[in-house]
Structure formats: C-alpha cells, structure tokens
Amino acid sequence: MKNSYDERVIRYESVTNFSDDMFDDLVAIINPQDGEVILDCGAGYAPVTQAIIGKEPMLDIEYYILEYSIVQLQRAQIEVSELLDSIGQIRSVSYQQNSAASMDYPDNFFDKVVTKMVLHELPAGEQIKMISEIFRILKPGGKLILWQTILDDSTVHFYRNMFRKKDSLAGYDSLVENRNFITQEAFYYLLENARFEKYDLAKAFIYNFNSKYRLYSELKGDLEKLKALNTYLLEMVETEGQGFSEKTQFTFEDDNVSLFFKQGVYLAQKASI
Ligand SMILES: C[S@@+](CC[C@H](N)C(=O)[O-])C[C@H]1O[C@@H](n2cnc3c(N)ncnc32)[C@H](O)[C@@H]1O
Known part of the structure; x- marks a missing residue:
C-alpha cells in the first residue's frame, strides 16, 4: 500500500487551530539549551524544529529530523534550509527517512526527543516500539516532549471514527489502516512499559475540529464528500447523546461540523544514572 x-x-496550521502561541508554549516546554542534540521525530515539514530555530536562533543545537514519508522529509529539508538561510545561521541538521518504531540512532544519544501529532499514526504494536525506541535513544536524564490529543473512554471511539471516515473519504488508505488514537491512560501505560518513571501533562490546549476546513485541503473540493462526512458525524453525535454534544460544544451550520477536544504537551524524563 x-x-x-x-x-x-x-x-x-490551516486545518487546525495550531497558533504561534501554542508553538511558543511548546518551545518553552522543550527549553532548548546550547549544545543539545534534539530529534524532531515524525517531523512532517518540521514546524517543531522551525519553531525552536525561530524562537532561539542563536542556540547552537544539533538538529535531527526523522520522517517516514520521503515527500514530507523533502518538505522539511527545503523549509528548514530556507529558514536557516533567511536568518543567516548555519546549523548541523541531519535528515533521515525511517520509522519511529525502529530507529537506528545509537543508545543514549539525544538530550531531547520532540514528537508532535505522530504517535497516533502508528498501529498499536508499533506504538509500543516507538516509545521504547525513544527511551533507548535518550541520554540518561533526557526528555521526551510529546504533543497529542487528550482522549478518554468517552471520546476515543468517536475521535477514531471521525478521522477514519475523513481519511477514507479523502482516499488516505494507509492512514485508515494505520492510525490508532489512544486514551491518555493507554499512553501512560506505554510510558511506564518503556520505563519512563517521571511524566506529566505539561500544557493543555483547546483543539477545534471543523469539517469544512478539510474540504479543499483534503477532500479535493468535493462538496458531496463533505456532506457525507457531516452526515456521518451528525449521526455519531446523536448516538453519543446530549452529554457528548455539550462536552464537545457540537454545532452544525453552513456545511460545517464544529467540535472541541483537548490536546496536550506531555513531558517525560528518562532517569539519570
Ligand atoms: C500529523 S503529521 C505531524 C507532522 C509534524 N510532527 C507536525 O506536527 O506538523 C504525522 C507525521 O508522522 C509521520 N509518520 C507516520 N508514521 C510514521 C512512522 N512510523 N515513523 C515516523 N514518522 C511517521 C507522517 O509521515 C507525518 O509526517
């Protein structure tokens, strides 16, 4: 496939409400320092690395960018190089195409691993490997900073089905196959299984899903597909009941289903020796 x-x-940033303020908060949590080695894991076009460089242009950090998709990796290469050129800085940036579930970086290598909206892209068994791999490549005392949607038993099934339907209508077959959104509880289990002893939610954000934002970006402008997505979501919201629709502040107007969830940035630390 x-x-x-x-x-x-x-x-x-154009289909979600990710704002500059959220990236500022993320960089504050990462708290990058001169001389550190930092991995942006599942980087996409590397907005995380770009946020660190943009906010802390003078820090001499060794950047590593890992991506599974060659197209996304190329986007990262172009955008990070252009940013560094535009601010007149030279940095060591290593790009690698690989899966987060089987990285070939050495043990105890990174001061920090940052991974934004990636864990849910991997099937369950691969998620266990990804978090264990991150633990392995972090130095003692090193930190994992992970951004994802905060889900619980009352929201996880809806959220999974919502994206499965959108991805299926958009023709993203590998996303339909692989994506596995998990609860906060299941995520904490992955951290403990990997032997992270200290972890916490460092920051929570409001995340607003708008079905209409996906019309041109993902559904190729096909209004029938947007309507099919909306019909599916309306039926699911009705099945979930009044409590769910209040909790998610559900609205439907002008061909747009709007729902509110939470996202969070988690900080986990590998014990120092
Ligand atoms: C929702 S995007 C997030 C990208 C970026 N971190 C950001 O926040 O903009 C998920 C990214 O994870 C990547 N990805 C999916 N499976 C992966 C895997 N097994 N290993 C590494 N990256 C993966 C995808 O190619 C995609 O670029």
Missing part, C-alpha cells in the same frame, strides 16, 4: 503521507501535502 502506498504511503498516503506522500500525497497528503497540507499545512496543519
């Missing part, structure tokens, strides 16, 4: 991320060339 071809990798749908080789075709899904969109900007997440």
Whole structure:
C-alpha cells in the first residue's frame, strides 16, 4: 500500500487551530539549551524544529529530523534550509527517512526527543516500539516532549471514527489502516512499559475540529464528500447523546461540523544514572 503521507501535502496550521502561541508554549516546554542534540521525530515539514530555530536562533543545537514519508522529509529539508538561510545561521541538521518504531540512532544519544501529532499514526504494536525506541535513544536524564490529543473512554471511539471516515473519504488508505488514537491512560501505560518513571501533562490546549476546513485541503473540493462526512458525524453525535454534544460544544451550520477536544504537551524524563 502506498504511503498516503506522500500525497497528503497540507499545512496543519490551516486545518487546525495550531497558533504561534501554542508553538511558543511548546518551545518553552522543550527549553532548548546550547549544545543539545534534539530529534524532531515524525517531523512532517518540521514546524517543531522551525519553531525552536525561530524562537532561539542563536542556540547552537544539533538538529535531527526523522520522517517516514520521503515527500514530507523533502518538505522539511527545503523549509528548514530556507529558514536557516533567511536568518543567516548555519546549523548541523541531519535528515533521515525511517520509522519511529525502529530507529537506528545509537543508545543514549539525544538530550531531547520532540514528537508532535505522530504517535497516533502508528498501529498499536508499533506504538509500543516507538516509545521504547525513544527511551533507548535518550541520554540518561533526557526528555521526551510529546504533543497529542487528550482522549478518554468517552471520546476515543468517536475521535477514531471521525478521522477514519475523513481519511477514507479523502482516499488516505494507509492512514485508515494505520492510525490508532489512544486514551491518555493507554499512553501512560506505554510510558511506564518503556520505563519512563517521571511524566506529566505539561500544557493543555483547546483543539477545534471543523469539517469544512478539510474540504479543499483534503477532500479535493468535493462538496458531496463533505456532506457525507457531516452526515456521518451528525449521526455519531446523536448516538453519543446530549452529554457528548455539550462536552464537545457540537454545532452544525453552513456545511460545517464544529467540535472541541483537548490536546496536550506531555513531558517525560528518562532517569539519570
Ligand atoms: C500529523 S503529521 C505531524 C507532522 C509534524 N510532527 C507536525 O506536527 O506538523 C504525522 C507525521 O508522522 C509521520 N509518520 C507516520 N508514521 C510514521 C512512522 N512510523 N515513523 C515516523 N514518522 C511517521 C507522517 O509521515 C507525518 O509526517
């Protein structure tokens, strides 16, 4: 099956409410320091690395960028190089095409691993490997900074089905096959299984899903597909009941289904020796 991320060339900042403030908060949590070695894992076009460089242009950091999709990796290469050129800085940036579930970086290599909206892209068994791999490549005392949607038993099934339907209508078959959104509880289990002892939610954001934002970016402007997505979501919201629709502040107007969820940035630390 071809990798749908080789075709899904969109900007997440335009289909979500990711703002500069959120990236500022992320960089504050990463707290980058001179001389550190930092991995942007599942980087896409590398907005995380670009945010660190943009906010801390003078820090001499060794950047590593890992991506499974060759198309996304090329986007990262172009955008990070252009940013560094535009601010007149030279940095060591290593790009690698590989899966987060089987990285070939050495043990105890990174001060920090940052991974934004990636864990859910991998099937369950691969998620266990990804978090264990991150633990392995972090130095003692090193930190994992992971951004994802905060889900619980009352939202996870809806959220999974919502994206499965959208991805299926968009023709993103590998996303339909692989994506596995998990609850916060299941995520904490992955951290403990990998032997992270200290972890916490460092920051929570409001995340607003709008079906209409996907019309041109992902559904190729096909209004029938947007209507099919909306009909599916309306039926699911009705099945979930009043409590769910209040909790997610569900609205439907002008061909747009709007729902609110939470996202969070988690910080986990590998014990120092
Ligand atoms: C939702 S995007 C997020 C990209 C970027 N981190 C950001 O926040 O803009 C998910 C990214 O994970 C990548 N990805 C999917 N499976 C992966 C894997 N097994 N290993 C590494 N990256 C993967 C996809 O190619 C895609 O670029």
